[in-house]
Amino acid sequence: MSKHALLPGTGRKLLLVVLGLAALITTMLFAFALPSLNSGPHHVPIGVTGSEQSAQALRDNAPADAWDVRTYETPAAVRSAVEDLDVAGGLAITDDGVDVYTATAGAPSATGALTALAEGFAEQRGTQASVEDLVPFTEDDPRGGGLTAALMPMIFGGIFPALILSSFFPGHRGLRTRLLGALLFSVAAGAAVAAVLQFAAHSVDGTYGVTALGVILGMAAMSTTILGLQARFGMAGFALGGALMMLLGNPLSGLATGPHWLPDGWAVLGQLLPPGAAGSLLRSNAFFDSAGAALPALVLTLWVVLGATLALAADRRGRRSALPRPESATPATDTSQAADPHLVQADARP
Structure with a gap:
């Protein structure tokens, strides 16, 4: 037999390792590529306050799979919800315009999308949107x-x-x-x-x-x-x-x-x-x-x-596993004959 022959089971082990590495690389591709390709607002929670008609109009204007619109009583309640991380941002809809409350430090990407949503909604109503960032990044690192x-x-x-x-x-x-x-x-x-x-x-x-x-x-x-x-x-x-x-x-x-x-x-x-x-x-x-x-x-x-x-x-x-194993008991040797010289001599006689 050749000295370079593979040990038993080596081929199976090699196959399992190769398949495992291939699965790991595939998982890495899914983890990196798919979320990036499908990135965007996904049921982002936002607060809204205003008349019932205005809130309903905003729901109709915002895609349901992108925004989770939650109604609040007052603008102060919306601000508190943003500052407490209950929602990613909020809108206060009035006859004069749309006040947008954002938290860039909490949801940087959602901030831009929410601003665009508010500006489009305000334009439909013939008003303007004003943005207030309640929780921004620091002045020395404005992009986080x-x-x-x-x-x-x-x-x-x-x-x-x-x-x-x-x-x-x-x-x-x-x-x-x-x-x-x-x-x-x-x-x-x-x-x-x-x-x-x-x-x-x-x-x-x-x-x-x-x-x-x-x-x-x-x-x-x-x-x-x-x-x-x-x-x-x-x-x-x-x-x-x-x-x-x-x-x-x-x-x-x-x-x-x-x-x-x-x-x-x-x-x-x-x-x-x-x-x-x-x-x-x-x-x-x-x-x-x-x-x-x-x-x-x-x-x-x-x-x-x-x-x-x-x-x-x-x-x-x-x-x-480190504990010493008990030694196996050896059967006791019958030394009764050897201990008795008379029996030994008797056995030696023909």
């Missing part, structure tokens, strides 16, 4: 470039600990050290990222401590999840975690556009993944006084619990 750029350090902050800590603290004995190191890294790196965003780039407003806690929770969710998957499933788990965060979570986060700019199903999935939830929590803490922060914080906490559970389950399994 720093907020969008923050997602990549957060994602790599989840991947690097699992990759690097496993090199310094390998095997089962280093598992708990790796888990502790990932959490400590999330605290240090999260605080640093929030400090750069607020004090160096001036890209976010809000209370630094609250913003930092949100970034820390986001990094902890990603790092513990990847570390737990790696501990439980090895390199395959690490690859799955990295693909989940980078190839799926990143394009579906909606951080640059707002989640309502993605197709409905993709938007929901993106907000349930750590990158999307981390981006929403950062936006909420940095610009909206933590309004709407409860849901993304809960999602991130569940991911932390999942990652820690996988890591501790792997640790428990490793401890069991």
